[in-house]
Amino acid sequence: MDAAQTLNATLESHHPAAAACLSRVGKRMFFPMGIPAQAGEAKSAAINATIGQLTDGRGSALPLPAISKHIANLSLEQTTLYTPQGGNKDLRAAWLAKLKTTGDGPMTLPFCTVGLTHGLSLLADLFVDEETDVLLPNPGWGNYDLIFGVRGGGRIHRYPVLKNDQFAHDAIDDALSAIDTKGVLVLNFPGNPTGYTPTAAELKPWIDAIQRCTKPMVVICDDAYHGFLYESGLQERSVFHELSQTPRHNVLTAKVDGATKEMCFFGGRVGFVTFGTDGATADALEAKLKGMARANISTASATSQAMVLSALNNPNLASQQSELLELGRDRYLCLKDALSKAGLSCSPFNSGFFALVPVNGDVDALRKRLLKRGVGVVAFPQHKAIRIAFSSTAIEDIPVLVTTIAEEIENLV
Amino acid sequence: MDAAQTLNATLESHHPAAAACLSRVGKRMFFPMGIPAQAGEAKSAAINATIGQLTDGRGSALPLPAISKHIANLSLEQTTLYTPQGGNKDLRAAWLAKLKTTGDGPMTLPFCTVGLTHGLSLLADLFVDEETDVLLPNPGWGNYDLIFGVRGGGRIHRYPVLKNDQFAHDAIDDALSAIDTKGVLVLNFPGNPTGYTPTAAELKPWIDAIQRCTKPMVVICDDAYHGFLYESGLQERSVFHELSQTPRHNVLTAKVDGATKEMCFFGGRVGFVTFGTDGATADALEAKLKGMARANISTASATSQAMVLSALNNPNLASQQSELLELGRDRYLCLKDALSKAGLSCSPFNSGFFALVPVNGDVDALRKRLLKRGVGVVAFPQHKAIRIAFSSTAIEDIPVLVTTIAEEIENLV
Numbered sequence: 001m002d003a004a005q006t007l008n009a010t011l012e013s014h015h016p017a018a019a020a021c022l023s024r025v026g027k028r029m030f031f032p033m034g035i036p037a038q039a040g041e042a043k044s045a046a047i048n049a050t051i052g053q054l055t056d057g058r059g060s061a062l063p064l065p066a067i068s069k070h071i072a073n074l075s076l077e078q079t080t081l082y083t084p085q086g087g088n089k090d091l092r093a094a095w096l097a098k099l100k101t102t103g104d105g106p107m108t109l110p111f112c113t114v115g116l117t118h119g120l121s122l123l124a125d126l127f128v129d130e131e132t133d134v135l136l137p138n139p140g141w142g143n144y145d146l147i148f149g150v151r152g153g154g155r156i157h158r159y160p161v162l163k164n165d166q167f168a169h170d171a172i173d174d175a176l177s178a179i180d181t182k183g184v185l186v187l188n189f190p191g192n193p194t195g196y197t198p199t200a201a202e203l204k205p206w207i208d209a210i211q212r213c214t215k216p217m218v219v220i221c222d223d224a225y226h227g228f229l230y231e232s233g234l235q236e237r238s239v240f241h242e243l244s245q246t247p248r249h250n251v252l253t254a255k256v257d258g259a260t261k262e263m264c265f266f267g268g269r270v271g272f273v274t275f276g277t278d279g280a281t282a283d284a285l286e287a288k289l290k291g292m293a294r295a296n297i298s299t300a301s302a303t304s305q306a307m308v309l310s311a312l313n314n315p316n317l318a319s320q321q322s323e324l325l326e327l328g329r330d331r332y333l334c335l336k337d338a339l340s341k342a343g344l345s346c347s348p349f350n351s352g353f354f355a356l357v358p359v360n361g362d363v364d365a366l367r368k369r370l371l372k373r374g375v376g377v378v379a380f381p382q383h384k385a386i387r388i389a390f391s392s393t394a395i396e397d398i399p400v401l402v403t404t405i406a407e408e409i410e411n412l413v
Numbered sequence: 414m415d416a417a418q419t420l421n422a423t424l425e426s427h428h429p430a431a432a433a434c435l436s437r438v439g440k441r442m443f444f445p446m447g448i449p450a451q452a453g454e455a456k457s458a459a460i461n462a463t464i465g466q467l468t469d470g471r472g473s474a475l476p477l478p479a480i481s482k483h484i485a486n487l488s489l490e491q492t493t494l495y496t497p498q499g500g501n502k503d504l505r506a507a508w509l510a511k512l513k514t515t516g517d518g519p520m521t522l523p524f525c526t527v528g529l530t531h532g533l534s535l536l537a538d539l540f541v542d543e544e545t546d547v548l549l550p551n552p553g554w555g556n557y558d559l560i561f562g563v564r565g566g567g568r569i570h571r572y573p574v575l576k577n578d579q580f581a582h583d584a585i586d587d588a589l590s591a592i593d594t595k596g597v598l599v600l601n602f603p604g605n606p607t608g609y610t611p612t613a614a615e616l617k618p619w620i621d622a623i624q625r626c627t628k629p630m631v632v633i634c635d636d637a638y639h640g641f642l643y644e645s646g647l648q649e650r651s652v653f654h655e656l657s658q659t660p661r662h663n664v665l666t667a668k669v670d671g672a673t674k675e676m677c678f679f680g681g682r683v684g685f686v687t688f689g690t691d692g693a694t695a696d697a698l699e700a701k702l703k704g705m706a707r708a709n710i711s712t713a714s715a716t717s718q719a720m721v722l723s724a725l726n727n728p729n730l731a732s733q734q735s736e737l738l739e740l741g742r743d744r745y746l747c748l749k750d751a752l753s754k755a756g757l758s759c760s761p762f763n764s765g766f767f768a769l770v771p772v773n774g775d776v777d778a779l780r781k782r783l784l785k786r787g788v789g790v791v792a793f794p795q796h797k798a799i800r801i802a803f804s805s806t807a808i809e810d811i812p813v814l815v816t817t818i819a820e821e822i823e824n825l826v
Binding site for chain 2: 004024025028029030032034035038039041042043045046047048049050051052053054055056057058062063064065066067069070071072073074078079080081082083114115117118121125142143145146147150151152153192261263264265266267268269291292294295296297298299300301302303304306307308310311314316317320321324327328353354367371374375376377378379388389390391392393394395397400401404
């Protein structure tokens with residue numbers, strides 16, 4: 001058996017659903033025991049001539065001063081030299097410790113990715129091909145189509161998140177019937193563009209439907225906006241933890257999250273993929289992911305990784321994050337208030353960065369009229385709605401934003 | 414016609430070879446006019462509620478102090494907010510200006526990638542599938558197999574770089590005959606692991622063979638080690654420039670390079686893809702690349718990109734780079750001298766980071782014996798050689814390194 005076949009055999013005996021869900025590329029992927037492995041063994045050699053870096057020969061970095069002048073309070077080795085495949089080990093451990101504060105089901109060591117998009121893309125590489133039915137939220141992030149459909153080649157289906165301004169409690173039961181041989185289901189709370197997070201009671205029929213499903217499937221929890229909740233009583237921790245609480249062997253659970261929104265480090269491009277499993281399955285999936293990333297980007301930026309690691313160890317992190325959460329909440333409350341005063345109807349929202357305003361008429365025409373009045377929003381003609389990113393709107397601008405939208409919607413008719 | 418078909422039609426009429434070389438995924442890829450496009454139009458709106466970033470609402474970043482304390486002498490907007498798809502525009506322009514100092518053939522705006530691996534991987538996504546014959550140097554970087562073969566699904570062929578310790582002048586003529594319908598040819602000078610760069614005269618039969626080829630093909634110049642030349646008379650500028658000097662419509666030329674080695678910023682993960690073409694072909698390829706990257710990683714780290722941009726604009730960059738080049742040359746000369754004194758034979762090398770020492774016998778056993786004596790090298794059993802990364806060896810260690818290798822090779826027999 002070659003290396004890929006050995007990994008596949010491990011998955012078949014320890015997690016048949018993970019094995020059954022692998023794409024054609026996922027089946028042939030492995031992590032070669034090449035230079036990174038030999039370099040690992042030579043780490044403590046007095047003379048280490050294994051790695052193609054230009055160093056002082058004693059393990060210290062020799063960055064150009066033109067680069068290093070921009071790095072403060074971090075070691076130059078950690079920021080300018082290669083990190084191991086899969087990411088900075090201390091960072092991965094710190095992210096795992098963070099996840100363990102919200103759930104205690106089986107969990108793999110978080111695998112560091114280039115932001116959340118890359119986590120979704122690696123999972124698509126491993127689990128999506130022409131034989132995969134991919135179930136995506138509607139409304140949902142447009143880039144899912146590009147990742148799982150155009151690039152991944154999967155059959156795309158959309159399931160509703162809301163029906164008549166209520167959480168669509170039977171959506172997943174219906175959606176799962178579309179799976180022919182194997183599936184990928186993406187859950188996204190708080191949602192983009194809905195800004196909606198369900199309560200635990202609302203979520204229960206979705207969890208139950210997933211637990212009942214008899215087709216092999218990968219459930220991906222896209223937790224990009226984790227933590228940005230503005231009302232009480234909402235499902236606080238990721239659905240990932242709910243699903244891995246009672247793991248089922250026909251479901252492989254994956255969590256995609258990262259520093260992008262949670263730590264307000266949009267440009268840093270640091271994300272993670274974590275599976276809700278352990279033991280031999282975890283090792284085999286780590287090898288598959290490592291090979292896939294090695295053949296794609298090698299690793300995320302060491303500089304960004306070191307900054308995120310330092311922030312995770314910063315005793316002031318929690319208070320700095322709550323300040324930003326409060327800012328988000330203030331904008332959220334201001335927007336709710338302004339919408340109500342203007343008598344403008346809006347899809348239910350309670351979290352995240354966005355709100356959706358339904359529009360009767362030409363949505364893109366409305367967007368262009370608003371642009372002329374100095375107001376930028378995103379038009380979703382397919383959802384007959386515009387999206388307001390209140391996360392990037394100053395609180396004092398929100399009332400004007402809303403009255404301008406209300407006026408132009410009036411003018412549309 | 415949908416967006417992808419429009420791009421394909423453009424390529425068919427303006428660059429038939431580029432069109433003929435597209436993979437199945439490459440054919441269906443496009444860049445959707447979604448949120449990034451709408452956000453672009455709203456850039457000067459007084460109230461811009463388009464992008465899902467948490468900002469002050471006036472375009473300024475609100476990073477956590479736990480993150481921003483590590484950034485020095487750079488704007489927080491440039492380092493912590495999203496960069497445009499394809500990369501920081503000033504950075505792309507600065508890299509193009511740099512390329513134009515060495516060649517003046519047609520050239521696209523360099524597309525920013527997550528290091529060089531990502532550039533190769535994006536090109537594999539666009540141009541490699543089961544119908545592609547991929548011609549790779551031998552000896553060559555092991556990760557090419559993972560990128561183009563295991564992940565990309567192409568048919569891998571290896572062509573020799575050296576024959577009997579001479580540059581293999583007829584290698585490409587022979588190699589090109591393996592192309593069935595469409596091909597990808599990877600050229601890598603200075604080479605990993607050979608450390609070899611040919612002279613212009615040695616290179617000429619390779620260029621001629623490429624110009625004569627009648628099958629559609631993409632030539633990828635992997636210029637990772639660009640600039641690290643230690644002897645005079647070698648081919649100084651990239652083969653990319655030689656090929657785009659007299660562009661042929663059955664050959665699409667691509668250059669993959671970046672800050673990783675050239676600017677000694679290994680962990681930064683900033684690379685570029687540039688095509689040797691212009692006009693409508695350039696626009697169509699930019700849209701294909703943008704879509705592929707958007708479905709994969711979105712963008713490279715803004716932090717790393719801003720640092721590379723600043724370094725490119727630094728008046729001391731050239732002198733700082735030559736210091737590192739001199740360090741590399743000193744180690745190179747010391748290694749040549751030590752090899753000769755020890756009577757140890759070595760494949761010809763004159764550039765880059767590596768040298769290959771041929772081994773009669775069990776190469777991995779030799780590696781393990783050396784490890785026991787505190788010396789780390791990489792074993793290539795398939796090439797019957799070990800690789801010495803003199804780039805990461807202190808000059809005072811090189812004589813001991815060589816005598817230890819010589820002794821253990823003696824002991825092997």
